[in-house]
Amino acid sequence: MPELVFFSGTMDCGKSTLALQIEHNRSARGLQGMIFTRDDRAGEGKLSSRLGLVTDAVEVADGMDLYAYLVDHLSQGGRTDYVIADEAQFLAPEQIDQLARVVDDLGLDVYAFGITTDFRTKLFPGSQRLVELADRVEVLQVEALCWCGARATHNARTVGGQMVVEGAQVVVGDVNQADTVGYEVLCRRHHRRRMTAASAHAAALSPDVLPVSPA
Numbered sequence: 001m002p003e004l005v006f007f008s009g010t011m012d013c014g015k016s017t018l019a020l021q022i023e024h025n026r027s028a029r030g031l032q033g034m035i036f037t038r039d040d041r042a043g044e045g046k047l048s049s050r051l052g053l054v055t056d057a058v059e060v061a062d063g064m065d066l067y068a069y070l071v072d073h074l075s076q077g078g079r080t081d082y083v084i085a086d087e088a089q090f091l092a093p094e095q096i097d098q099l100a101r102v103v104d105d106l107g108l109d110v111y112a113f114g115i116t117t118d119f120r121t122k123l124f125p126g127s128q129r130l131v132e133l134a135d136r137v138e139v140l141q142v143e144a145l146c147w148c149g150a151r152a153t154h155n156a157r158t159v160g161g162q163m164v165v166e167g168a169q170v171v172v173g174d175v176n177q178a179d180t181v182g183y184e185v186l187c188r189r190h191h192r193r194r195m196t197a198a199s200a201h202a203a204a205l206s207p208d209v210l211p212v213s214p215a
């Protein structure tokens with residue numbers, strides 16, 4: 001039975017790498033994938049992994065009907081055996097419904113990859129719809145770690161290393177951006193305390209916690 005599978009995890013846990021591996025393994029056996037993405041850091045029409053691999057993809061625009069796109073492609077003699085959708089958190093809920101229809105009406109497997117929650121721990125609308133509709137939700141096995149060593153479960157947005165909680169839901173960016181707007185994955189405890197690696201380091205160096213010998 002074809003499936004809609006949502007591979008989910010924090011930023012930087014290997015989602016795009018897995019998408020590329022699925023694509024590689026299937027294309028090595030002669031299968032043809034349709035790869036969708038939206039707002040990948042590598043630029044328009046790209047699906048990229050931090051391991052350095054990148055492949056071409058169809059950039060999804062606002063209002064694009066993914067089901068109609070595939071029907072059009074097939075009716076013009078194109079071939080598609082399976083579908084990959086990376087950065088699926090950026091898709092509109094209607095586009096996730098269209099992907100579910102691709103599974104049910106066209107009989108294709110759809111593999112969607114994305115983060116579930118934003119920097120404020122709120123669901124992205126596209127991810128919410130995936131959780132609602134997917135046949136399976138798979139949490140990635142490679143654990144991204146918080147600076148404390150615990151499993152990272154949340155995404156923090158940082159400015160100059162400090163966590164921020166105000167701003168637009170979508171700001172394309174990367175982890176390890178110390179000087180600009182960036183992201184850091186944290187465990188829930190440290191996300192709640194707004195404690196990033198930089199603020200924890202600064203606190204550790206504070207005179208309040210340094211052993212001070214009496215004058």
Ligand SMILES: Nc1ncnc2c1ncn2[C@@H]1O[C@H](COP(=O)(O)OP(=O)(O)O)[C@@H](O)[C@H]1O
Binds near residue numbers: 009012014016051142
């Ligand atoms: N230099 C490296 N050596 C080994 N693994 C790396 C290296 N850089 C990144 N990675 C792996 O790549 C993962 C990020 O992969 P990526 O597919 O870009 O993540 P995601 O799509 O989930 O944001 C990291 O969690 C790590 O496991």
Ligand SMILES: Cc1cn([C@H]2C[C@H](O)[C@@H](COP(=O)(O)O)O2)c(=O)[nH]c1=O
Binds near residue numbers: 011171174
């Ligand atoms: C938490 C959060 C992230 N984003 C953006 C930042 C990146 O461009 C992508 C996630 O990409 P990755 O391949 O999973 O690392 O999402 C955002 O726009 N808003 C957020 O709250």
